[in-house]
Structures are given as structure tokens and as C-alpha cells.
Amino acid sequence: MSRTGFQLPLLPGRSPSEPPDTQDRTRALEAKGASEQVGARVRRLFGGSFHLRHVDAGSCNACESELKALANPYYDLHRLGIFIEPSPRHADGLIVTGPITLPMREPLLRTYEAMPEPRLVIAVGTCACTGGIFAGSELVAGPLERLLPVDVYIPGCPPSPLTLLHGLLLALGRVEEARR
Amino acid sequence: MTGILLPAILGLDVVAIAIALGVRPPLGRRVALGLLAIGGILAATLGGFVLAGSGGPGFVLDTGLPTGALHVSVDPLGALFLILAGLLTAAAAVYADGYLAHTDAGVVRAHVAVFALLVAAIVSVLVAADGVAFLFAWEVLAWSAYLAVILDIDDPRVGRAAFLMLAVSELGTAALLAAFVVLGANGFTFPAMIARGEALDEPVRSLVFWALVLGFGAKAGIMPLQLWLPEAHPAAPSHVSALLSAIIVELGLYGIVRFAFAALPTPEIWWGPALTALGAVTAAVAILWALLQNDIKRVLAYSTIENVGLIVAALGLSETFRAAGLAVLAALALVAALYHVSTHAFGKGVLFLAAGSVDHGTGTRDLDRLGGLTRPMPVTSVAMLLGVLSVAAIAPFAGFLSEWMILETFLQSPAVPLLGSRLVLVAAGAVLALTAATAVLAFARLFATGFVGRPRSRGAHDAVEAPRSMRFGMALLLGPLLAIGVLPALALPLVDRAAAGVVGPSVAMQLIPPLFGNAGPYAALVAIGGATFRGLLPGNGLVIIPAPGLSTIVSPTYLVLFEAGFVVLTALGVRAIRRLGRDRRAPAWGGGMSWRHPAAQYTATAYANPLRLIFAALFRSKALLSVPDPAASGGSGALEYEQQAPPPLERELYAPLLRSVSWFADKFKVLQSGDTNAYVGYILLVVVLIVLLRVL
Amino acid sequence: MLHPDADPARVRGHSRGGGATSFSRIEPLAGAIPVSATAELELEGLAIAEWPDRVRRQTHRESVMFADLFGTADPDGGVSLTLLLSLPDGGRWLALRDRIEAESTYPSLVAGGFPAAEWYEREMLGSLGIHPVGHPHPESLLRGAALASADMARFAPLPAGGHVVDFPLGPVRSGIVESGHYGIRTVGEEIVDLRLQLGFKHRGVEQMLAAVAWPLAPRVAERISGTDGVAHSMAAAGALERLLGVDVPLRARQLRSLFGELERLYNHAGYQADLCGATGLAVAQAQFDILKEQILRLAARIAGHRYLFGTIVVGGVADDLDDAALNDVRDTVRPVRDAFEALIDLVATSSSHQDRLQTTGRLTLEEATRYAVVGPVARASGLAVDARRDHPYAAYDALRPTLHVVDGGDAAARSQVRLEEGLASADLVLDLVEELRESAPLPALPSPASRTLPGDTVGFGWAEGARGTELHWVETDRAGAIGRYRVRSASFACWQAFARCVPGDNILTDFPIIEQSFGLSFAGSDR
Amino acid sequence: MQLTWLWRGLRTGVLTTRYPRRPERMPDGWRGTAVLQRDQCVVEGAPPSCVTVCLPRALSVEETGGDRRLRLDHAACIACGLCVAACPRGALSISNEFELAASSRARLISEHRPKGDRAA
Known part of the structure; x- marks a missing residue:
């Protein structure tokens, strides 16, 4: 199996790896300390039952397809006591997909605001974790960690259902973290 | 004592007419209305004395007419209605002072005079003790009601509605006249008419019975003679509407009990079921239409028809039991009917007065243009809420117990030997249960879309609370409304005394178990209830057993206590929980955006629309929609949507x-x-x- | 075809900015793409106002399908308007182009006989500021930054007035769904009006496709709409191949068709699962989900990615499939196919399911034609369009897939079309496996990735995804860099028809069913 | 009708994964994430082609102790595999590892550190 390879310069104007907005980053990290305590409390308070609210903040819908796949008989999310909630009012965790497009920034923050505390934030997919291929674009407000304190990162484009399971269980403290 | 009261009341009314016409407003208005209010209180007092056991006053006026002398007296049945009419008159008169404050002086004079005439006519109808006097008072009532409605002559539709009311009333009078001519063959005093009625044979007896039902039913709005009611009642000024819906309509029922029941003591076996069926159909159809109305007063008017239907159904039940020789059950059904008359009178009175306040404070009665009134109009809103809870029969408010008693009495229908009658009663009972449920929907809709939420129009946004006299008028009715609901043991013996003698024995002791009596598993509660209030209440306790031999019991008084307990416990629980964690307020969830626009609230039309679609064939309803060309208004044009649901039977019966x-x-x-x-x-x-x- | 006597291999040049530069005719790729499938460009001397008339005179009017309308901002400040039409009967595309000044007006094509241009013109109004004169709803289609900076009041429900209730839904809606806003207006149960607000997911994929090194374009195109990844990357690769004049070997084309059909198959299974979920048929939902998952797992085994990302590259495919992989495909798809067939019968006779679908969300043939919808939505309304048949690409010239056209236009018809197409896709996959066994292995061709793009050239590619035809259009500037990359997704073509077929006979509880029955993607539409 | 569905549902049997109680694995060819053998590559000169070919810019060059080494951000990696083909030294590969989630960004970054220090 050989892959067709390229050696290509990117077009000028796109310098690799720009540092994220430092001010936003600091704010997110400050909030993070609190959110880790909150995360521990979620695990204590909710035990086996974990209710999630999903917000699509500009994904390509592959992440949605994989999240939906979690409900199919192969993965059966419910057996783990994890449920997708229609209302953020009843949710313990927020799953965010996509690089956070500008119009979705406000609705995303409102959703977070509408959730009761304690609450977890889970970034699903490369786009939500780092912006993915859209990182640095003027049309996105992300990545998610700029806006909200992220508790769990689930990378992948899209993350496979097993990766998602690993991430959700990690949020509940029921599996080990990846070691590398 | 009672002998002086009656002339005093009528005298006050006459003086009120004179002052209203003779003295300039506002003084004339205020004095005349004050006299009417005093007259009302006196009338209620008189009624109370009579029901409490004092002998009723009696007069004979020899007028020299060929029909004989005119007899006037107050018996327990009339006394019950006198209490209702008196209290409502007092409230409406106080209310009218504020309501008419800004009306043109000339119109106010006429208004108050006609209002006083109307009140005098009501009292006259209730104290008339012979056929001629009764019919005379009845006609004065019809014409004064007509005048009271048409005085608001700005609107040609009002004239049409009032004329329709008068026409139907005259049709009814013609039927009454025919019946009275038959019954009055040996003289027009009530004993003579009763004696004559006992002697009648078939088919004249049946003809007389149905002529009386038709004649009084025209006033009460029994189907198919209901067409005028939802037109005329909303058209009148609100204090008149309150009297029309809460008293005058019920005078029709009074007439049925007084003449059709009392004068024909041995009913045919089919009268009762037929009457019940008529009542049930009336109630069911009316409440469905009530659900579609957007005008608050129209909702109330249709609800009045519904309640009349309910009462007529109970009256029919009473006749059925009487024909079957079940005197106690017949009396029970009649007590239930009269109790419902009382609760409905107070409830509907409050509602019409509150509706008038809304009209006064916002300039509209269209539910789709109201909303958000609880803050600017707190008193009106509370009055409306209590009225709605009562008329929608929510425990423990007044309407609940009376409606529940009617339905409980329907459960006794297996006692009727005839299978056909039983089937009719069972079907009617089911229809009435559905009606009761729909009524909850209709009134939830009324309050939810009209009063809470955000204002949907300029008028609702700038709403102002009613002036003091209007608030006081409403408050005056809330007292008895709450009292007869929460303390039925107080009210039921009075109703029972009014009913006793018309169709059967007194049943108060069957309804309210004697202190320390056998109340089955609830004996302890009954005993505690009785002991707690011993000496404070005239009745024997707080617990009602609706029918003899039945294990179902209810106590609105206990319900109030328990419900209050729940409220307190919940409040304490919420406080305790709040202390546990941090309290954080978040805006309402709107799908990730903030929707604070009043147009995003459910409208009254939308609330009722699913039911309209389900019953589309019955309503013969049409919906007209026009979506404006977005180009014309930048894509933000207002949608035009209109529904049409012609009144029941208009196309089916009246047009042909x-x-x-x-x-x-x-x-x-x-x-x-x-x-x-x-x-x-x-x-x-x-x-x-x-x-x-x-x-x- | 505009000039029957003209040499199809040459299209006259187009004046741009100053000196006449020549647009190279999109060269037929010898032996790879049939000649008839290439675009014809009428690039000179035809004002926009004359387009409708010209099209009417020189084509069979009824067989012309609106495909795309977009503007290209020229460096000197002008805007080139391109109208792309499909002529299915001859298997040809037709492109018309004219140039106007920026911020100026032009006669609306909606008024001129192309009603489907409605959203396209509103999109240009927002992005380029050119005003269509005579357009029925001349407001810009807000997206991305414009949507974010727009006053919130704009999305607050409009005062419906009187009895009508505004029922705002979204952009964050319940369940795992994409973000979009529906401004539903109801009078209780009945939906009387629907205002769609898309564009919440606009992430500038077109700009990105233009900025990124061109061999990576298929990688970006996959992420326009993840569940249409193969179709989009195939369209992108096709556009660049035509621009470069690259020939794609037969086996690579067969593999592309194989991946395309696998994608259609899992989409159709997933679509049925969602639709059954909307009507509460839980077992059926699980059954279809199982089929979808089986195909996704197959894809992970043979191509390394569950959504087949990375399989299509300019010039061919990333990896060949060996016999073991082909056997895997056959052994997986055959039982899926049989299960699908069994489920078709079960679904068709599930009255609780069918009752909810029939007469729900009806899109008439007239409306479908009017808005030039594509894909299964069009075929369910009786409109026989399918790029695989009308404009064969990949290996479809030999495969000749059958069209499944139904008349109903309601949710039941859309479900039926997708059921039949799912089965047909499975059959095509099995056929392709047999053909791939016999075809020559993928030749070791030099990768075109090192080549530079020719200057002032247009490339155009398309593919039929599960939601319909995806169109990619690439223009290079004089230096050979991509000056304009245009994507017309199938979802964009269908959304405006969706907005029209909801109000009317439908009630609130029909809404999720109509939405699922269209099965459109917000991501594809918003780009 | 409903019985037919019931029968069909029951006949399907149990397909559900036992993860996390029992380990799962993705197919061999599945692209989970790129893996960087940090020791095998010291960058000299301009950014190498593996960096420029990476769409999400998951690969970058950073200076640690005088060395210029590659840094791989797994949170940004879309596992397209282009860098693997671009790498002449075999320092990059694609793994089918799927347990990729982490509770901090730092845990998702592979960078050059002195030997023995594996704390995240």
C-alpha cells in the first residue's frame, strides 16, 4: 500500500502554527482550575448517569454522524448511562463540534450559560480541539478552548465512535488517559 | 322585620330611578347607585332571613284587574335567588360607579335609570306570587334588559344583538302565556296553578311542561334558543353583562323549577331524560365554541350557556328520579343544580366585572391582543384568576364542588328502573364529563393568553388598573365566591332549604354527615372537622358525602388546608435546596438565541387550533391565510390569518x-x-x- | 452547442481587464471523460439581459436545468457573473458569462425566467454587493461574519401580528443535529409560514480551497460536508483534472465509483434510520443504523477512514484495492444488500411509519423544476435528473445506473426513492467489485501534484452524492493560482425548495419528518 | 407488523461492544493519528515538507536545547497521512490507536524532551 505523496509549499500568507490569542487563552486556563473541581463533583454527584447536550458550531457533519452512531446497537451509549439531552437545562456536559464559526459563537455561549453547574465541556473532533484545517481563519472564533474551559479533548477528523466512547468515559473518570 | 324589607327594597329601587333621572351626575349617579347597592344588600338580607326560617313577607295588591289581585311573597326558593341577585346587584352597582365615570352625562342618567329598573324587575320576578304578577315582572325584565343593552348605541351590531335578545324573549313569553292560560284556569295564584297542574291530563300536561321549558329556556339560552346570548351579553356594559349572565339567565332556570317542576308534580317518564339530553348537548356545544372565541366576554357568554346546559341536565336528572319515585335522589339532583346556580352566579359575576376592567384598562377584549396584565392590573388579575378557577371547577374553588355534585348524582342513575332513561343519563354523564374537561382548557386558555406572559399590543402594554370602585365591586363578590366554595357546609343547608318542598324532602343531613356520625374510613377526619369548627359554623361539619350510601366523600375545607400545607412545604423545600447550592439565574432557553418578542408567545387562537382542527366538521370552520409578498415589506410583512367559525346552529337551523x-x-x-x-x-x-x- | 457550427474544441476568448486572454477550452480527457460531458462556455459579448432569450432560442427550453449562478470578483473591481446550465439530453453543460461593475445592478435572472436563481442572487448580493433588479426578495442571504455581526433583532421572530405565533427553532436544536435556524409561524398545529436562516456554519471553505495548495483541494473539499466527502473530493479532483488536462486511468475511475457508491449506500441507510427515528420506528432505526455502521467499518478497513476521506486525489485515487480488500467489500456489501432489501418490504408495510410520511411535505414536480432541485429530492418529485446518467463521470459511462423516479413528491416518495437507490448502490458496488477483479492494476503514473496550474483557465467537476449533484468550479488567474473556487452543493440547491414546501398542509409534528425526509446537510449548504 | 419488527430486532442478536470492560481495536489500516519518532529527526534549515503539507498545521518545528525538533499536536492531527509520505526518514507513521482523548491539551502534544521525562 503506497500513498501518493506531495511536497508542497503552502501559499504565502499562511504561516504555520500561530500562537492562540494569549489573553483568551489565559482566561480559559483560569477557568479551567474551577472546572476541574467541577468535573470531580460531576463524577461524584452523577455517578453512572451523565447527560449531554450537543452543539454543532460549524462542523462538516461527520462528527455529528459519528455522535449519532454512538446510539446504534454497536456502541449503545445508553448502556453506559450516558444520554443526549434535548435541553441544556438538564445537561451535565456540553459536547461541541466544529471550529466555532462566528455566528455560532453567541449561541454556543448561551447554551453553556443555560446549563446548570457543575458542567463539563467536551471538545469533539479536531476542529473543536484546535480549529483543525480552519485554524487561524478569520471566519472562525475557535478553537473551543478560547471561549470555554475545556475538560476533555477528543481529537480525530472525525473521531471514531470508540474514540468518542473513550473521551466520554474519560470525562467520567472511568478510563485511563492516552499515554504518549 | 321581613315585612318592612320588601317594600323598602322596591322603594329604594324606585327612588334610585328618580334620582338617576332627576339629579345630575356624578352626584345623581353616585347616590342612585349607592341606593341600588343598599337595596341589593337588603334583598340579600331578606333572602337570608327567609332561608334561616323566618316567615316570608306577603302582600296582596288589589289592582281591580279582571285577572284578580296581585300576590307578592318570598318563599325559600325565591329567597335563595334573592340572596344571589342582591349580592350581585350590590357589587355591580358599586362597580358601575367607576365604570360609568367617564361616560357622557346624558347617557349615564339613562344608564343608571335603566339599570335600576332592571334591578327592580329582577326583584319583582322573584317576589311575584301569582302568574299575572310574575308575567308582568317578566316582561318588564325583558324590556329593561333590552334597554340596558342598547344604551351603548355606538355600534349597530349591539342594536341587532339586543333586538335578537328581545325577539327570543318575546317568543318565550308567548309560550309562557299559553302555558299560564292553561294552568291559570282556576285562578293565577301559585296554589291554584299547582292544583290545576296536578289535574291536567296527557297530552296537555306534556304540552304545558314543554311550553314552560321553551318559555324559560329562551331566557336561559338552552339550545336551540342560545343564538342571541353570545351576541347580547358581550354587547352590554360589563355590570349589566354580569347581571345578565349571572342572574337573568338563571331566572329562566328559576322559572323552570318554580312552574314546570312545582306545578307539574307527577312528571312523565320521558321528560327528565329529554331535558338532560338537551342540557348535555347545550353544554358540550357551548364549551367547544367558548374555546374558539377570542373576545373575553364571548368566552364568558358561551361558558354561561355551558353552565346553563349543565344545570338543565341536572334538573332533567331530578325529574327523571322524581318520575321513578326516587324522591331523595331527585332532591339531591335539585340541590346540586341550585348549588351550581349559586356558584356560577358568583363566579360569572366576578368574571364579567373583571372582563369589564380589562376592557376599561386596555381598550380591548381580544385575547390575542392582551397578555402581561398581572403586573399592571393585579386586583383584576386576581379576581379573574379566582373566577376562572371557580368556573373551570378547579378544587377547592366554588364551581368544583357543585360540578362534582352534579357528576356524582349522575353516577346514581343506575337507580332508575327504565333502561332507556339509564342509557340517556349515562351518555349525558359522559358528555358532561368531557364538557368539564374542555371548560378547564377554555379557561386555562383565557387566563394564560390574556393575563400572563408579555403584552401583545400597545393597549395591553399601557394597561392601567381599574379605579377603586370597580376593584371594590369585584372584591365584593370574591368573598361569597370563596366562602361557598371553601365552606360548603355553610352554604349547602341554605340551598337545601330552597330546594326542599319543590320536588322532595330535605337532604341536608344526607349531604353533611352529623357530627360523629358514621363516615366510614374517614370517620376520624369527619370528627376532627366537626370538632374544630363546632360552634363556629351552622352546619355539622366540613365533609360532604354527595349521595346516601356512597363512600365517596369530599371536603373542600380540608382540601384548602392540605393545599395550603403543600404550598408551604414546597416553599420551605425550595428554600432548603437553595441553601444547599449556589443560585444562578440564566435567561430562558431559546435555542441558543434570545427570544423576548411577544409574538413568540402562544396566542389564544393557536391554543385552541388543534381542537378546532379535530372538530372541524362540527365547527364548519374556515381559516383564511394570506402571506404578504415579502418584497413589499422587505421580507418582514405581517401575516394575515383569520378564522371563521359561525355560531352553532346559525347555518344549520336559523338560516333555513x-x-x-x-x-x-x-x-x-x-x-x-x-x-x-x-x-x-x-x-x-x-x-x-x-x-x-x-x-x- | 450555442453555435452548432463552432468547433467544440475551441471557445472564444473573454476580455478580462484589458488584453484579450484566452480561456482554454476544457479539454476532453482522452479515454477518460466522454467529450459530451465537458462544459461549453459562451464567454464573450452576451449581456446578462440577453441570456434568457438566448437560452430559450438555442436550446430545447424544457430540457435545460439551472445548475449554478455565481459571481467572481475580478482584481480590477469588476464582477464576472457565470450562469451554469445543465442540458441533460445531450449530456452537456452550458456556461454563460458576463462582466459587470462591482456594486452595480443587473437584470435579475429570477425575473428573467430562472426562478431557481433566487437564493443564488441573494447570496451574491450579500457577498459581492451586486443588486439583481426585479428580484422578488432582494435581501442578502446572510452567512458567516455578516450573520454574526447582524443585529440579533433580525433573528428575533418578526411580529406576526394577530393570531399567528412565531415559533423560533434553533440554531441550537434538540438532539444531535446541525445548526440552523427555522422561523416557523404557526397558529397552533398548522404551519403557515417558514423562514429559513442558514449560514450559521459558514466557515469559508471556498476561500480556503482557493488559498490552499491545489493538490490538497480534495482534502479540504471532503470537509465541506463530511457525509458527502467522496462526492465533493471527486468533484474537486474532477475540476482540477480537467483544468490540468490529466487523464484518469480506468481502474482509478472504477475505484472512485466504488467509493462513491459506498458513500451513497451508507448515507441512504443512515437516512432511513433517521427517518424511522422521526416516526418512532425504533427497531427499524436500529436495523438501518447497523447497516450504515457495517459500511463505515468496511470503509475503515479498506480505505483507512470511516468516511472515505483521503481516498480521492487529483489524478486518481490514493490507494489501490487488492483482491483481499475487494473480497472484503463483496462479503460485507452482499449481506447488507440482502438486509436492505428485506427492510424495504418491512418499511413499506409499516403503517405507523407510512401514515406519517404520506402527503407530508409535498413538493410538486412543478416546484421541483422551478427551484431546480437535485438528487433524490428531485427524483421523488418526478424530476429525472442524475449526474451519473446525465453527465457520466468516473466509471458511470460504462455502468449506466438506473434512475429511480417517483411521482409523489411527499416524504414517502423521498423515502422510497432512497430505499431503491440504496439497493441499487449496493448492486453497483457488487458489479464494480467484479469489474475491478478483471481490470488492470493501477499503473504507476507520475503524480500531477508537482505541476503548476495553467493560467486563466477554468476547470469544472461534478459528482452525484447521496444528496444530489455537487458542482465544483475552479478558475485560475494569470499566474496560475486559483482565483476563484466555487462550490454549489446539492443541499444548497434543495434548501430553497424545502422552505417552500413546509407551510400549507403540514402541522408542527410533521416538521421533523419533512426535515429528515429531505435529508439535507447544513454544512454543505453553508460551506 | 410490529411483531415482525420485534422478531427482526431479536434475531439480530447482540452486536454491542463491551468496551471499556473488554479492549477494542480498530482495523489495521485505519488512520487514527500520526505518530512521531522524535529521536529520528533533527530539523535543519527550512521547515521540512512534512510540516508544509500538513493542512491543520499539527506539525511544527521548535527549538529545545539548541536542537530544532519536530512537535506534533495530536489534537490538530486529522490523520490524513500526507506527512508520512512526505517524510524521507521514517520518523512519522500512522497508528490505529483510538484511545486518543485527553483531559488537557498538553497531553496531546508530542515534543522532544530529554529521555526519561514522560510526565505530561
């Missing part, structure tokens, strides 16, 4: 009736040739016919 009447008139025109010879010929023909009838 009118057509056939015109058709017949057209055909009979040839008879009216204007030729003298032709008329002489007609006379001859009639004479020949009479002679032939005599001979045969």
Missing part, C-alpha cells in the same frame, strides 16, 4: 328557518289582498270551523 319564513310570507301575501270581501270570507270560514269543532 329565516328563508322558509320569508318564503311562507311571500306565499301568504296573496291572502292579504286588501279586499274587504275577502276578509269577511276569512272570518266566516273561521266561524264555521269553530262551530264544526264544537259540534264534533
